Amino acid sequence: KSYPDVDAPVNIFEGLFEKIQEIGNNPREELGLETPYPSFNRFYGHLRPANLYAVASRAGQGKALEENELIPTPNGFVKIKDLQIGDEVFAVDGTPTKVLGKASWPDRDIYKVTTSDGHSVLADAAHEWLVQRRWDYKWEIRDTKFLSTSTLRDRPRIPLHKAVKYPHKVLPISPYELGMWLGDGHSSALVLTNIDDFLIKRWEKFGKRYGLNTSKLGMSYRLKNPRKHIIKSNKLRKTFEALNLINNKHIPDIYMMGTVRQRMELLRGLIDTDGFIEKDGTVEFCSVKEKLAYQVLELIHSLGVKASISKSHAKIYGKICGFRYRIRFYLKNCAKLSRKNKNSRNSEKYPHRYLGFEKAGKANTVCIEVAHPSHLFLCTKAYIPTHNSSWLSDIAFGCHQINPKIQVLYLDTEMSFDEQVFRRAAAISGVPLWYIE
Secondary structure, three states: OOOOHHHOOOOOOOOHHHHHHHHHHOOOOOOOEOOOOHHHHHHHOOEOOOOOOOOOOOOOOOOOEEOOOEEEEOOEEEEHHHOOOOOEEEEOOOOEEEEEEEEEEEEEEEEEEEEOOOOEEEEEOOOEEEEEOOOOOOOEEEEHHHHOOOOOOOOOEEOOOOOOOOOOOOOOOOHHHHHHHHHHEOOOOOEEEEOOHHHHHHHHHHHHOOOEEEEEEOOOOOOOOOEEEEEEOHHHHHHHHHOOOOOOOOOOHHHHOOOHHHHHHHHHHHHHHHEEEOOOOOEEEEEOOHHHHHHHHHHHHHOOOOEEEEEEEEEEOOEEEEEEEEEEEOOOOOOOOHHHHOOOOOOOOOOOEEEEEEEEEEEEEEEEEEOOOOOEEEEOOOOEEEEOOOHHHHHHHHHHHHOOOOOOOOOOOOOOHHHHHHHHHHHHHOOOHHHHO
16 A cells, blocks of 8 residues: 655754754743753753643652562562552551552663661662762752762761551460570470579469479570570470471561560560670670571561671680671660660661662662652661652642742642642751651
């Protein structure tokens, strides 16, 4: 089939150079109204009089994480690519928030973003972060690529997150006593080896709820005449076996996702047995079991606390016998033993995490939009706060704020009027939205 020549392609750039020269020699109009976006101002001569501009966007705008990154949810960790609209994730204040939008992006430039306490996430070059930088300490939203040029002096820091609020769980073993057993218990039996009267009495009281108790003295390379306290109870042993704890020390999932109070009690049991609190408030938990150590690290992060982990050789009488894992953090009231808890305190000088960046090639990425007004959600097992996009409202309001002569009609189908007012107040003041709320 043939077509007439009337629709043949036309070279629209014919004579372009001459037209540019003519306009340059005879300027037609002055620059328009300034916007907050230098590239727009430079290429389009600002906002020009009598023109009507329409800016449209959809959720995400490519500000995404690598598709296999884990996102904490009220039902456990889920890869970001497997999240669906309507699912719940955790916002920066620890509350559950719904996923409003989702988009996928193939073969994108990504960076490995590493926190100052040693945790990392793979993020799209265009992914956004709410950060403060040392030269002015103002909260601002910047993308990964921009922040990757930061020097050590203005290394960006991200907001603090609060303890995540998992729903209440009915736990078969009280969390504090489970923490005691994980710290100083025998892997194969319901035996606690410790010299502290408070802990022995707690274990005794715990055992009385389930069966008979006997105590005896023993020897240990760590303690002088420690007291081994044995609980003889088939019922309790079956409970431990049902949780797959015998000869397999770990924190069961149901305990990792208990309430804030339940998780704090578990941590206190661990610190009172296998932990130490220095005079300056530094808390240290040490274990030779790698899986348990990393679960304790995750537990601490879920409570809104930054923590680091290190690996070194474990020695007995100077002989290397494997590896040990040491976790260090600050947290007030993280122990029940008075001699330990009296030194506990929250971090005051360096509570924030700082970010470092390095290129990590290309990967498929996924972005989500969340309902929480802060637009911050938590990612990875380290519960790192990160941002989803609010680009459209920011460009609309930013143009009006820098030049009130620019009239803006802003249409939004998701947020309420009150939410918009709070967001504008945050934008004007520089105070984070959740602080204002």
